[in-house]
Amino acid sequence: MILTATVMGLGMHHGAWRYRDGDPFDQTDPAYYVQIATTAERGGLHAIFLADTLDVSEERFARPNLGALDPAVVLSVMAAHTERIGLVGTSSTTFNEPYNLARRFASLDAMSRGRAGWNAVTTFVPAVAGNFGGLPLPAHDERYARAAEFLDVVIGLWESWEPGATVGDKAGNVYVDPSRVHALDHVGPHFAVRGPSTLPRSPQGRPVIFQAGASEGGRELAAQYADVVFTAQNTLAGAVEFRSDVRRRAVAHGRPADSIKVLPGLLPVLGSTTAEAQRRKDTLDELRGIGPELEKLALRVGVPVAELDLDRPLPVDKIRANAGFRGSHGFRDAAVGLAEREQLTVRELLYANGGGHLQVVGTPEELADTAQTWLEAGAADGFNLMIDAFPSGLDTVVDHVVPLLRRRCLFPQDYAGTTLRAHLGLT
Template identity: 85%
Template sequence: MNERMILTATVMGLGMHHGAWRLRDGDPFDYADPDYYAQIATTGEAGALHAIFLADTLDVSEERFARPNLGALDPAVVLAVMAAHTDRIGLVGTSSTTFNEPFNLARRFASLDAMSRGRAGWNAVTTFVPAVAGNFGGTPLPPHEERYARAEEFLDVVIDLWESWEPDATVGDKASGVFVDPARVHVLDHRGPHFAVRGPSTLPRSRQGRPVIFQAGASEGGRELAARYADVVFTAQNTLGAATAFRADIRRRATAHGRSPDEIKVLPGLLPVVGSTTAEARARKEALDELRGIGPELEKLAMRVGVPVTELRLDEPLPVELIRTNGAFRGSHGFRDAAVELATREGLTVRELLYANGGGHLQVVGTPEEIADTAEAWFTAGGADGFNLMIDAFPTGLDSVVDHVLPLLRKRCLFQHDYAGATLRVNLGLPPHPSQPWK
């Protein structure tokens, strides 16, 4: 277990909660304004958060114009804006292996990494929303197993591109006129089932070895992908028991791939709703829920667990058997399993689940002390190496965490006072990646 927890903050539209855009002050379209992201980045860095994390949304089917799309902008572009306003905080963006090509993606994140001086991370996902396929040629979303087979080859190619320049390939000798040693820059000539990529990269090797790889899958294929490639794993867990079992499984799988289990960090999502008193926090949550209305959240829950919305009756239990026997389910196993685990363990009705579910993540509605207590309990019990904070509404939700929750964690010697170094890899406590031997 790490001595101090890793904390990142996720920016999803104007906040994770469906009612955020109505509760907060400011223009409802701030999520398309660069000043909004600059403020978030500087606040996060002032709090010494390890990274800002951006989701990516490639269609409008989940939000359907009921609120700001949670990932409307290209994450790499937004993170570049954040990089210009910060010096130490990490910059992590989601991008799909299903609807991208390895060369373009490798170049995009290598560019972000160079422009941020070694602070970039890529969250590799396979895309689980079927409607996205309509924006990329109309071919139906591939089956789960095929998406993960493609993802594995995709990651192999991206890593090879990032490492196609050896560390000492750059010479820059003005006197002799030698700019780069071409013998130390390697052509891939990759030809596989899904991709043919010649390479090499157009950019030298990253100052952090290569951008940090994040991953967020919870299925069998997702766990194997994480154990083989990921430096950091995001996960949706609603109970400490499930979180502890997940982390132990990822560490076991990493060991089976010849890795040290300490080389991979597991960060469950944590949605804190903060108030100076418990009653104040509950009032904030109830105000957000009232502004959201129950319809949009019910529809999203139905999509996430893979049943028609008509099967979700508010004052009855979640139809667990119908969910578990849905062999055609193509969505996120992590979100589905977390919702089922919470509902069954706590004996919740659908209505109660909607209140407690936190968008699929652990939700704590309470004082800074109560939130810090939960984070400490999970961390010390081995359920997490830290947390991906799912902020309910910006900027006030992030301000409350930075101003009131983080100081408590520091007093308990659970969170950093300042950054350990200049790159994201160093600040996460990850070992350097040695240059791979070339074939």
């Protein structure tokens, strides 16, 4: 089982900043990230995963922005204080240039000795466009067409130095074999990039590519390019379908099915007893308040807040009739699927949804049972843990959940190697 831990502000739960001990602005303190990284590495987690937020429109200063700092900078701090754990940062293909991004993550990969990963996303929050020239956010299909070309360029730059290009022969005065370094000379609809990269290949060949997207375009992009897929799935049947579909598509692109790993998000709210876990969840929810969460749900499903009656079912027909929806299809479909399957009111959905991800409110044993069930059903290769509040949520995972999984022979006793690719079993 692969386990990564997501760092979003002070915790995935929007009440985390009030629930936890510590300064409300700890997310800007390097010591906060060092503590998280060293704890996760102590537990043998495969990687730390950072979100990226390019606008304040979703949080609107009511709570910490869930990805305010540049992930590559934060991960560099973490790299300096760890030796084995992988370091994965999110960065948009919609509002970046491929050459700069390729250089940034290749630099992180070099400085971490082969532990870097890039989570490639197409930005879906319309307000972000106001920070990048002010033109409207491109339509869904346009964003994915740009993303495919973006990935082609980035991979081409990362692979522009062949193995053996670095010689370093002092006596013979040969530093690099230029015949093994190739210009890219890419000219396409969105980009013109000469190349080559300024950096040689990393110890893992190139950074690991994560991708998050569950629409038709997202699935195709993942199947063609991704090493790891991060997805929002909160029902077992939906997760089995998604993983099977992505693996089938990968094979159609000439890739082995096992060359792509699928990690659904999993939000654990844990206690020593189920009742204690429920008290933690109730306290977090009370501190969060229902208004901000309702507003965020409205944004994520594409209807006005006024259409969401707390004590009535989700207006699924109106949600599906929104042909102009430009948000995340994965988050929207996960919320709608859970609401329909469990026949939930909007209020009940807010309690159970986990930000679009599978949520387990219970003991470490109950979390381990759920994870094992999903793994054995073919729903996942592991999970991206959406920690509810730091540091306590991560401490419980490392000190109580990981030992349980190891006793069940579901989680490795130690890292498989020195690079993120080795940890994940990727070539």
